[in-house]
Amino acid sequence: MLCWAVLLALIGFSQCMAKTVTVDGSKVVELLTRLANFSDHENPAVTRILFTQNDMLARRFVKNLMRENNLLIREDAMGNIFGRWEGSNPTTGVVLTGSHCDAIPLAGMYDGTLGVVGAIEAVAALQRSGFKPGRSIEVMMFTSEEPTRFGLSCSGSRAMAGTLTPEVLESKLDAGGQHFLQAANEVGYGAATTQEMLDAVRVPEGGIAYFVELHIEQGPLLERESVDIGVVTAIAAPAALEVKFAGDGGHAGGQLMPDRNDAGLAGAELALAVERHVLGTGSVDTVGTTGTFEIAPGAINSVPRDARLAIDIRDIDGPRRDGVVAAVLRSAEQIADQRKVRVASRIINQDPPATSHPDIVEAVATSADALGLSNKRMVSRAYHDSLFMARVAPMGMIFIPCKNGWSHRPDEFAKPSDIANGVSVLALTMARLSEGSWPKDEL
Amino acid sequence: MLCWAVLLALIGFSQCMAKTVTVDGSKVVELLTRLANFSDHENPAVTRILFTQNDMLARRFVKNLMRENNLLIREDAMGNIFGRWEGSNPTTGVVLTGSHCDAIPLAGMYDGTLGVVGAIEAVAALQRSGFKPGRSIEVMMFTSEEPTRFGLSCSGSRAMAGTLTPEVLESKLDAGGQHFLQAANEVGYGAATTQEMLDAVRVPEGGIAYFVELHIEQGPLLERESVDIGVVTAIAAPAALEVKFAGDGGHAGGQLMPDRNDAGLAGAELALAVERHVLGTGSVDTVGTTGTFEIAPGAINSVPRDARLAIDIRDIDGPRRDGVVAAVLRSAEQIADQRKVRVASRIINQDPPATSHPDIVEAVATSADALGLSNKRMVSRAYHDSLFMARVAPMGMIFIPCKNGWSHRPDEFAKPSDIANGVSVLALTMARLSEGSWPKDEL
Known part of the structure; x- marks a missing residue:
């Protein structure tokens, strides 16, 4: 029944280019629904704690999905997962997008997951359209955005941004008295020491040209004002x-x-x-x-x-x-x-607030405009991996409406049509930031 | 070091009688300290939950103490324990005294226990004095005054007063899903059905001539005003x-x-x-x-x-x-x-408040006066088995000061001298209500 197919044909008037992405919102919902099955509580509730069996099954699901979409998979020492679409310009930093798949107890199926599964679908849509990336595009899944297991949020992005020390990470213990490295080692991640692990995860200077994250708003503004897309200008830390x-x-x-x-x-x-x-x-x-x-x-x-x-x-x-x-x-x-x-x-x-990079704000707003989607600039009041990524890369976020602004609860909900909109905007935003080529450029 | 021996020689001026009780406060404290050992937490904290191993050990301790003091032991179907000193007038109701020995988690060693151990010592003091009871005197330990296990306070006294129904008692479940009868059966109490158990426990009409309970105040008034004895006139329910x-x-x-x-x-x-x-x-x-x-x-x-x-x-x-x-x-x-x-x-x-019976108020105040102890009429703001006993018997209570009014905490404390005072007042009050004879009556 869910069959919102969004066919977006865009004509860039000034450049006479046709840029087309086709996103099937119902397909993304189907993937999110399958992912939701990996849960310690019965759906619609989703509970997925770092490095538990269901978290590992979700990771396998994400990697399989990346593989099916021809992405080259890499995992770092903390379990951050990357899927790379090689661009024609390998010397510059990548355009990185992603979010998380862990879920606090009794949460819902859209928070985080949309920004992973939706990003893979955005890449797939670009591939289908014939787009060729300039800067390489990478989709990622962050490790442990939620603080459930170790009481520390955004472990993966904090480490990538170089803000974590071994002392801090080893002082955070789970209910079984283990710290992160011990838990990571048990599931095949980690390194010899926490320091080695952190060193291996840290983003090299200039490694990321742009970071952009697609997420449900977790607030009621877009729904209330019937706006399709939120262009995030800052994250209130x-x-x-x-x-x-x-x-x-x-x-x-x-x-x-x-x-x-x-x-x-x-x-x-x-x-x-x-x-x-x-x-x-x-x-x-x-x-x-x-x-x-x-x-x-x-x-x-x-x-x-x-x-x-x-x-x-x-x-x-x-x-x-x-x-x-x-x-x-x-x-x-x-x-x-x-x-x-x-x-x-x-x-x-x-923590200080983080400001979105104007290039990304511009790219998101322009993409939404080009798709005929209403959009507004807004602040993310929720906390995201983007907050920490902003310390090592130009950062931006794309929001879509969610029902009543609810999140972190089983009845968290985003409409398939809004999902299709968000994925489409992400696709065009990445295309813009990647500075690649469309098949009809020559027309 | 604790050696407050109180030698109390009383001359009844009007009747020319000598009435003497000797109470050793330090001995009562020693007994309370031994009883405190039966605890799920390390002393000074006391935790003693209904029908657990430590509760059963405390019951054995109380029964042994009754036995050592020549009391005839009876236990009812809910585990209320009675020690009887037969009087010369067996046709009238008994003079009953007692309190409880269970303790909420991390409580202290005086709440309730004083009214059991102290009452046995009061009887012993009367026996040593040569007093012969008219009405029989009984000391009792109530089952489960505290609500910890089943969420119901004063189970024993409520049942004695006939205020409990099988429906209510069976609706209260412990953490393991058992109701009272099931837990009672496991430790050798109970009956075939909850109804049978309740019927067996209920006090027969006129069975109790007077009920009196000795207790720490659980409030700061006596200590603050340097008053030895509280004569309870009502219980604020x-x-x-x-x-x-x-x-x-x-x-x-x-x-x-x-x-x-x-x-x-x-x-x-x-x-x-x-x-x-x-x-x-x-x-x-x-x-x-x-x-x-x-x-x-x-x-x-x-x-x-x-x-x-x-x-x-x-x-x-x-x-x-x-x-x-x-x-x-x-x-x-x-x-x-x-x-x-x-x-x-x-x-x-x-619940409605309960009013003390004037006979008991008078007996307590007269006994304190006779002992030269300052006393004041006061209200019990804490809840006691006395509240329910008042429904089936004339009721009264005797309070002694406790440090800072504290109770339900490990540092709950009553001075041995105040304990000796309270036990002495209880002894003389029971003697009065029993209408027995002192050895020097004939002098």
């Missing part, structure tokens, strides 16, 4: 804070109200303060979330003794985001003072 | 509510603030509203606690979709307590409305 309050606890019956220092209520006040400070910037681009709120002992007849909050704050404006972080930390101190609880706060991470 | 908020969740980066319906923030507002409504009564006797606050999915990069709060509200004034319950439920609706989340609230229990 998150800051993450952990705040712990500690009181003395007590019996919920026996301890009178004036005698309490309830850590749970301190946490409740801080969660509301986060919201207040975020709204206080007056900008819709500032977001803040208390996504983790744990209290102990957590019994109905006990006054909470401990509260632990993990707080995520993002903005496209770095200094404004930092202002909110500082205000939240001040509120934590004030609340602790007023409620006579102890407080310990720490910044887990506070 | 808790109401327990569960409130669940449900929003739509979303990505902490991708979902803009105006698009959110954050269930966690609704919960935070409600927790603060509970505090506000409780303080709003203007009475120190009203207490309210959000002891459980769980959010899901609970990931730093996810807007909370679900929040579950368990709220405990107590007051010695039933209607005033009910007013707070109603106000909290209204706030839950208002917050849900404002934050556009769904809400489901339910009252888990809402």
Whole structure:
């Protein structure tokens, strides 16, 4: 029933070139559905944790798909997988595209996977069209974008960008007490030491001419405004804070109200303060979330003794985001003072935002325009491997709408027609950045 | 080093009787320390869950102690343990005293245990004094005052009071999926059916002339005011509510603030509203606690979709307590409305307070006065088996100070001298209620 075939015939008026790609959205959906089967939970839920059996099966699926589409496969020491389409200009850096296939527990089937399977289909569409790449084109699957196993997001891209040290990587342990290298060795990746592994993964200077990632928006804007394509101009990097309050606890019956220092209520006040400070910037681009709120002992007849909050704050404006972080930390101190609880706060991470490269922004917007697709420039508020790739390559992203902006849940959904649009824009964007040739150039 | 020997010689001026009990606080502490060894966690923490190996060892310890003190042992079908000292007037109901020996995870060594071990020592002190009971005196250990295993507090006393039905008891399952009867059968208690078990446990009409329980205060008032003995006039029964908020969740980066319906923030507002409504009564006797606050999915990069709060509200004034319950439920609706989340609230229990019987209040106060101990009438804000015993017998309680009002924690502490005071008051109170004879009556 899913049979959105998009036949796109484009006439470049100024150059009199015909550039055609044909993308079958239903075929991409079928591939994504097959990939979704490799899951620790029953579909539609998808759970795929780094280097588990289902992750390894998904990797085999991706490599087979690359092979079927005549891509030359290479894997690095951390399990980043690359499929190369050799261009006529092998001396310059590659045009790289890709995303991830791991999935947090009970996630959906589009986050990440679209940017891998869709990218292979984009290459296939270019091949079918007769396009010949100038710069080589590579499609990749990043290792472990999600932090599930080791508590570290974007392991593969962080390492490619040279931002990881052996100390950090070996300090992150999974539930079984293993660090990344040990887990990688078990499935045939890795190296003799973590340092060797990281050295082998790092992108050489100038190795990537452009990096572009196709992704579902994970926000509601495109759907709400009926816009086909989001042209990402920047990635709002998150800051993450952990705040712990500690009181003395007590019996919920026996301890009178004036005698309490309830850590749970301190946490409740801080969660509301986060919201207040975020709204206080007056900008819709500032977001803040208390996504983790744990209290102990957590019994109905006990006054909470401990509260632990993990707080995520993002903005496209770095200094404004930092202002909110500082205000939240001040509120934590004030609340602790007023409620006579102890407080310990720490910044887990506070990364700068990343800006898309104008060449890619231009290439994406032009491609969407050429395809007759409505598009808008927008900010990615979600975190992606692109954030780290921006440190070693000109970076850009392409968004398509997803239902209600939902992601990280089983009912995550993107329409096949939107998928076809995104894959088509990615194909034309890569063609542009590759500076190759179309069969009808001579017409 | 602990050697508080309290020698109490009392002269009843009006009746010219000498009544003497000698209680060694350090001996009671030694017994409590030995009992504390039966714990799933290392001391000073005490964890003792119904019908586990350590609970069974504690039961053996209690029965041995009863036996050593010449008490006739009986156990009922639910594992309530009784040690009887036969009186000269066997036709009237008994004077019953006791408490519990189970302990929530990581609790201390005095809550409950004092009212069992201390009661056996009170009987021993009366026996040493030459007192002869009129009404028989029984010391008991209640089964499962704490709700840890089956989520139901005071199972033993509820059943004795006839307030439990087979349907309720069989609906409460432990982590292994067993209900009470199945667990009881495994350790040699129980009956053919839950109904038979409950029938066998129920107290016969008039079977108990008086019930009195010795306990640490679990509040700070006695210590703060340097009062030796609390004469409990009422038990503030808790109401327990569960409130669940449900929003739509979303990505902490991708979902803009105006698009959110954050269930966690609704919960935070409600927790603060509970505090506000409780303080709003203007009475120190009203207490309210959000002891459980769980959010899901609970990931730093996810807007909370679900929040579950368990709220405990107590007051010695039933209607005033009910007013707070109603106000909290209204706030839950208002917050849900404002934050556009769904809400489901339910009252888990809402028991009436229990009033101590004037005979017992009088007996406790007179005994404390006679011992030269300062005492005050007060309310028990904690929940005890006494609450349910009050439904089938005249009830009273004796409190002693505990450090900082702490309980349900490893550093729960009561001074040996206060323990000796409490045991002595219990002994004289039982003697009074038993209407027996002292050896010097004839002098």
